[in-house]
Amino acid sequence: MSTQLLLVQALNGLQFGVLLFLVAAGLTLVFGVMDFINLAHGVQYMLGAYLGASFAAWTGSFWAGLLLALPAALACGLVLEVLVFRHLYDRDHLSQVLATFGVILFLNQAVRAIWGTAPLQVPMPELLSGGITLMPGLQYPVYRLAILGAGLATAGLLWLLVERTRVGALVRAGATNAPMVAALGVDIRRLFMLVFGFGAMLAGFAGVMAAPILSVEPGMGDTVLILAFVVIVIGGIGSVRGAFLAALLVGLIETLGRSLMPDLMRLFLAPSPARQAGAAIASMLVYIAMAAILAVRPQGLFPVRTG
Amino acid sequence: MIAIGRRGMLGGLAAGALAMPALRARAQQQGVKIGLVAVQTGPQAALGTQLRDGFLLGLKHLDGKLGGLSAQVVDIDDELRPEVAVTKVRAALERDKVDFVVGVVFSNILQAIMRPVTETNTFLISTNAGPSTFAGRGCNPFFFTTSYNNDQVHSVMGQAAQDEGYKRVFVMVPNYQAGRDAVHGFKSRFKGEVVDEVYVPLNQLDFSAELARIAAAKPDALFTFMPGGLGVNLVRQYRQAGLANIPFLSTFTVDEATLPAQQDAALGFFSAAPWAPNMDNEQNRRFVRDFEAAHNYVPGSYAAQAYDGAMLLDSAIRKVKGNLTDKAALRKALEAADFRSVRGNFKFGTNHYPVQDFWLCKVAKRPDGKFQTETVRKVLENNVDPFAAECRMR
């Protein structure tokens, strides 16, 4: 494997990681601040993609679709919050898990019923549909660079919000010790709604951004959800910084693992079984990495919780 | 609370169960029940929908009758989970007393239900899955398939690659049995160099790593088998990465089920199949025209083969004059395959897999804006699958 190819693979890994970060950021905030396990975060990502696809088809423009989908995703998130999640904040984690699972079942089916089972197509925006030549014969789509850029910008924005604003201070305090914050007289309900809504919007945004390159279909949120949980556990629950680094790490492991494992296996096995064994091990790599990290730092890379 | 409610239902069921035998006898004179197995849940549900739409159109063209008997369809959603399929098919056989089990998109589901169905002496007509397990020594007198043997289709692409003179081909498939069969099938006729064999996870979304590898290897062509959502993502990302100048040879990757999502990205990509919507014979024209009128999308092989399945059943039941109890006669009638297939030539081999022509197809855009695959040239004629010789039936 040449250095050039390795660099391209690393770039691919970072781009995937950034997309994961967009999903994981909302999840870690909700879990950290509200101590709420939201399994339905994956379907919020899916809803974002579907809403973006529909609005883009209706208006004929990807950008209009994106601009309309964000408030729509926010609205859906808030509706869910008021109808279901609000009643679960004081319940134990397991009840939250079961209830949010019910939400997943319902929304996956609803999406199927409304949009049908066939994958939807979202055209790439004209502005970003070019490519730059990274390697002879390989074009790197400008759109993917845009995702990378958008993800980094969002990370920066989040950092600014969380570290430098008063609301951010409240969020950080809430993630560290929520009952104390409530005891200090902050309207914890409104803070929760704010965090939840913002998390839902982030997930929806990730969905819309991913739509042109990945397939928009029912159940698309489930794989992403599992990876997002892996990310927040590695990063440390409640820590946005942790989620960012962990997401990049997971993205790199996934991508580089897939490219390098079969070659690595070729050192030990004959070509054909090496490729299959390599592929199998590559699928497990993220989980092995997570287990290894948790063995050394059980609370994740940047633990936040004290209360 | 729940328990008492069930008691009432159970009592009703018991009464119903006792009354069944009498009803069954009457039903035999009146109609035929078909258990239609197709995946209706999850990312691959679109394929199951096509299968169902194709079969039901066949029934409609036959005025709702198969061989003169009025047909009733029992829908079975296998959810792409073998254990669910087994349970539901058993229920269909024993509770609903279906006379035939038809359909099945995926090979692993077929594998799971093969024994439960054939052990009750019920005919299993697959209209899509065609694993090699049942083509050779595992051939079964109660199993027929109106599609093909999976390996065959991949070997067609291998032959086409050989004919085009490609020397170095990059191979990429999903990491499961059908993927491995695809590689095997392709290599059976392609004698050049396989530059690399890449196996990707079944739920892969992002092919950027593999595409970079392909670019680095600079092959003469790519051969891939990426069904459903995998194909949608691969094709679009392939085009976006600027790799479209490397010929895209595929099976089940650019078909009418995925083309609506792939659109222009798939233009000019190749595929291999025994049928394409643009085939010019009377029954195919009628099939495609009525299908599009009813469902507003272009039918793919899943629908076409299911349509043929309905026609096959019609011809067989007509031959035995509606007597479904004489299984030997019914088998002979099925083997005769006395119907006009939408692909033109159709007959069964000794192992109940079709002997048919295979074509190299290309993705094209129709004047009305819809996409379909169109035949380019015939690659194999009256092709018998490689496992037929091992079958010891008859």
Added chain:
Amino acid sequence: MRFRFGESALPLLVLALLAAAPFLGFGESWAMTLLARTMILAMAAVSLSFVLGGAGLISLGHAAMLGFGAYAVVILDDAGITEAAVVVPVAIAAAAGFALLTGAVAIRTSGVHFIMITLAFGQMAFFTAASLAGYGGDDGYTLYSRTSLGGTRWLEDRLVFHYACLGLLVLSLLLCRMLLASRFGRVLRAAKESSLRVRAVGFDPYPYRLVAYGIAGGIAGLAGMMLANATEFVAPSYLAWQRSGDLLFMVILGGVGSLHGAVLGALAFVLVEEWLGHITEHWRLIFGPLLILAVLFLRGGLAGLPAQLAGVRVRG
């Protein structure tokens, strides 16, 4: 006193109904296969409830234990061995062994980290099973025949199989109940409340939890062996994380902390899914909200329903 009878009344009623089911209209083959599957899943759910409610270990990889039991049957079947005297111990040992090995690592963590580690191990088991090309890989493996009992093919008879499943379910319930009531169980439950206090009294929770996890794994392995027999087909999808999730949901629905609740949860899940599936293909649109309502209104899950109803009556 009255409440204790009330507590046992529901599970006893359910078990009695299950025993009588073949004669209450569920006598047809397909219905008995469904019930067998339900009882087997209930058995696995009971073992999960044992570690979850008893020891506070929330495992999202329990399907892997079932998978180990099922694949033990597959591997022995491929080698031509179907005798129960061999298959049963191997299935239990394989699953318990996997549980002990993975538990040794996982039990060092707690809370959501424990959940994720068990998920990780479950996924590893899943991918390994999918890559076993010799046993069908992803497509699965059809058994040649069911497990034989001392040379006979008794388990092939659906009625015998039904009562075998029911018997094993009852045995698992009794075993887990006995363990929880014993000194061993008391240490477990105390450690669940506060491992600090337990340590202060001189007990190290770790070995107790590990043993509990191993036992639960063994029971699930036995359930897996029966599952392989019930469907006569085994596929890697049996080990998917969604199946682990299903087991967890059954336990939660039934009521955490209640062993027989797991049975109720399993029954509810499988039977409601089957029943709703007949009504409409979009049954999940109803099932999802039903689960949400169950969580919101059934505090204590299905097992807590009688107490909740009685409580309402007392007040009103």
